[in-house]
Amino acid sequence: MELLLGALILGLAYAPLGLGVFITMRVFNFPDITADGSLTFGAAITAALLVAGVNPWLAIAASVAGGFAAGSLTGVIHTRLRVNGLLSGILVMTALYSINLRTMGRSNVPLLTTTTALTQLERPLGALGMSMPDSTLPPLLLFGTIALLLVWGLAWFFRTDFGLTMRATGDNETMITAQGVNTNAMKIIGIGLSNALIALSGSLVAQYQGYADIGMGVGIVVFGLASVIIGDTLAGVFGSGFNVWTRLVCVIAGTILFRVIVAAALSVGLAPADLKIVTACFVLVAILLPRTRSILRTRGT
Amino acid sequence: MIRIESLTATFGADIPNRVTALHDITLDISEREFVVVIGSNGSGKSTLLNVLAGTVQPERGRVLIGNTDATRLRAHDRAHLVGRVFQNPFSGTAPTMTVAENLRLAELRGVPKGLRRRLDARRIDGYRGHVAELGMGLEDRMGTPIGLLSGGQRQALTLLMATLRRPEILLLDEHTAALDPESAEQVLLLTDRLIERHRLTAVMVTHDMNEAARFGNRLLMMNAGRIVLDAAGAEKQALTPGGLLARFAELRAAAAHGH
Ligand SMILES: Nc1ncnc2c1ncn2[C@@H]1O[C@H](COP(=O)(O)OP(=O)(O)OP(=O)(O)O)[C@@H](O)[C@H]1O
Numbered sequence: 001m002e003l004l005l006g007a008l009i010l011g012l013a014y015a016p017l018g019l020g021v022f023i024t025m026r027v028f029n030f031p032d033i034t035a036d037g038s039l040t041f042g043a044a045i046t047a048a049l050l051v052a053g054v055n056p057w058l059a060i061a062a063s064v065a066g067g068f069a070a071g072s073l074t075g076v077i078h079t080r081l082r083v084n085g086l087l088s089g090i091l092v093m094t095a096l097y098s099i100n101l102r103t104m105g106r107s108n109v110p111l112l113t114t115t116t117a118l119t120q121l122e123r124p125l126g127a128l129g130m131s132m133p134d135s136t137l138p139p140l141l142l143f144g145t146i147a148l149l150l151v152w153g154l155a156w157f158f159r160t161d162f163g164l165t166m167r168a169t170g171d172n173e174t175m176i177t178a179q180g181v182n183t184n185a186m187k188i189i190g191i192g193l194s195n196a197l198i199a200l201s202g203s204l205v206a207q208y209q210g211y212a213d214i215g216m217g218v219g220i221v222v223f224g225l226a227s228v229i230i231g232d233t234l235a236g237v238f239g240s241g242f243n244v245w246t247r248l249v250c251v252i253a254g255t256i257l258f259r260v261i262v263a264a265a266l267s268v269g270l271a272p273a274d275l276k277i278v279t280a281c282f283v284l285v286a287i288l289l290p291r292t293r294s295i296l297r298t299r300g301t
Numbered sequence: 302m303i304r305i306e307s308l309t310a311t312f313g314a315d316i317p318n319r320v321t322a323l324h325d326i327t328l329d330i331s332e333r334e335f336v337v338v339i340g341s342n343g344s345g346k347s348t349l350l351n352v353l354a355g356t357v358q359p360e361r362g363r364v365l366i367g368n369t370d371a372t373r374l375r376a377h378d379r380a381h382l383v384g385r386v387f388q389n390p391f392s393g394t395a396p397t398m399t400v401a402e403n404l405r406l407a408e409l410r411g412v413p414k415g416l417r418r419r420l421d422a423r424r425i426d427g428y429r430g431h432v433a434e435l436g437m438g439l440e441d442r443m444g445t446p447i448g449l450l451s452g453g454q455r456q457a458l459t460l461l462m463a464t465l466r467r468p469e470i471l472l473l474d475e476h477t478a479a480l481d482p483e484s485a486e487q488v489l490l491l492t493d494r495l496i497e498r499h500r501l502t503a504v505m506v507t508h509d510m511n512e513a514a515r516f517g518n519r520l521l522m523m524n525a526g527r528i529v530l531d532a533a534g535a536e537k538q539a540l541t542p543g544g545l546l547a548r549f550a551e552l553r554a555a556a557a558h559g560h
């Protein structure tokens with residue numbers, strides 16, 4: 001139960017990451033490695049500002065802005081300077097490593113004694129007579145609310161005229177250019193939006209875990225992708241692969257489920273060191289599975 | 302009105318075997334002209350349309366569309382002037398988006414797309430009327446992702462999208478070539494009807510001499526980046542598929558002679 005609750009909270013904290021990866025991978029079909037750096041960037045900005053005594057909500061906003069800047073930089077390098085998409089992400093991710101170290105001043109910043117958004121929530125919740133053991137209520141409520149707001153906001157956004165344009169940019173550039181859209185600008189905004197969400201996750205996770213660490217973003221794209229793939233599978237089960245609402249909700253469910261699976265695997269003895277290779281293999285198999293299935297089918301007929 | 306002035310377009314300007322796809326072309330297309338363009342492979346037909354659409358930048362010359370000097374306008378900056386249907390049925394629509402969503406984007410061709418949800422039931426009903434006129438039974442499938450439709454259905458919808466907001470010029474590059482004969486005929490008749498109805502100015506590239514003789518009120522034949530035949534009015538009406546093929550044979554013989 002305790003394990004499940006922890007996984008649920010962590011899943012919700014990583015929900016913005018899942019949504020961010022969904023935007024680059026599923027909307028734009030753009031494998032964006034910037035995420036590894038921008039998640040840490042979000043955590044680093046929050047950590048530095050919290051240690052300096054800045055209001056936690058302002059720190060979260062600054063992290064989101066920083067993530068957007070990092071993502072749109074990748075977009076500019078890719079579209080305006082015409083650098084290969086993967087390489088653009090790798091360049092920004094690598095540059096962010098230095099920026100993150102500079103922002104934090106060292107490789108690990110503990111936040112256990114500083115005021116965070118979570119400690120700020122504790123008192124009003126306590127005054128209302130609401131509490132749960134190990135102060136799990138503030139993160140559960142905060143991260144859950146953020147996840148819900150994001151799903152609602154993105155579902156709305158992707159149905160606005162601007163949001164339709166963004167989806168069409170990922171779908172068919174020839175078509176949307178013919179409708180008068182500057183696809184470069186759309187990609188820059190889209191990748192920026194994705195990384196803003198990913199940096200938000202970094203900020204939330206740092207506050208929840210009580211530290212920001214230079215290595216916390218390593219391999220995070222693959223974790224996000226695993227969540228998106230689990231979400232896609234769920235969406236497929238519900239049989240509405242194209243409905244934006246369902247897909248976004250399924251991404252959130254995917255991130256939570258992914259964390260539950262990870263927690264379960266660790267508790268039955270998976271060494272934390274092996275987590276990344278196992279996740280990478282999972283993603284590889286998930287990508288190959290539909291392909292082998294269709295190969296088998298064509299061979300069968 | 303469209304005006305092309307001493308237009309030259311070159312590919313691979315910086316490599317030894319550069320190709321001049323258009324040689325100093327000057328062309329006026331008046332309001333409501335339906336121009337059919339024929340010519341052998343590589344004669345520059347697509348390049349002509351791409352220069353008009355802005356996806357190819359000319360090396361020299363000017364392009365005027367309506368009252369706008371479009372020479373330096375990028376494709377997305379002149380989209381309000383141009384409606385396009387491509388040869389590949391996959392090119393004209395966003396496959397994972399619904400019929401209604403595609404039409405909404407087409408309705409906004411060349412105008413800013415805001416942060417507002419405007420695709421409501423009333424608007425979809427409006428589109429449904431237009432879609433019903435295609436006569437393909439697609440009016441009940443407004444919520445279907447367009448990628449699930451057939452090539453012919455997609456081409457018909459692309460045509461509707463290109464004309465939903467009246468363009469100064471409609472560009473059709475072999476837009477029925479990838480379709481089966483029946484769908485091709487259906488889309489061609491639809492093309493003719495929409496051009497007539499909206500009183501459009503249009504340029505259509507085709508490889509089919511029958512189509513070239515049947516449709517349009519002006520015909521251009523291109524060869525090696527030049528316009529070698531320009532027939533309008535009664536002269537165009539008098540053209541036959543056989544006559545056009547004979548002209549092609551003449552050109553080929555002349556080229557062989559030249560070598
Ligand atoms: N993007 C490009 N890069 C290099 N050369 C090109 C490019 N596009 C066209 N060309 C060349 O320009 C010339 C004209 O090509 P274009 O596509 O306009 O011919 P076309 O008349 O449309 O032929 P088709 O009937 O085969 O479609 C050809 O020699 C072609 O090889």
Ligand SMILES: [Mg+2]
Nearest residue numbers: 346347348474
């Ligand atoms: Mg062509």
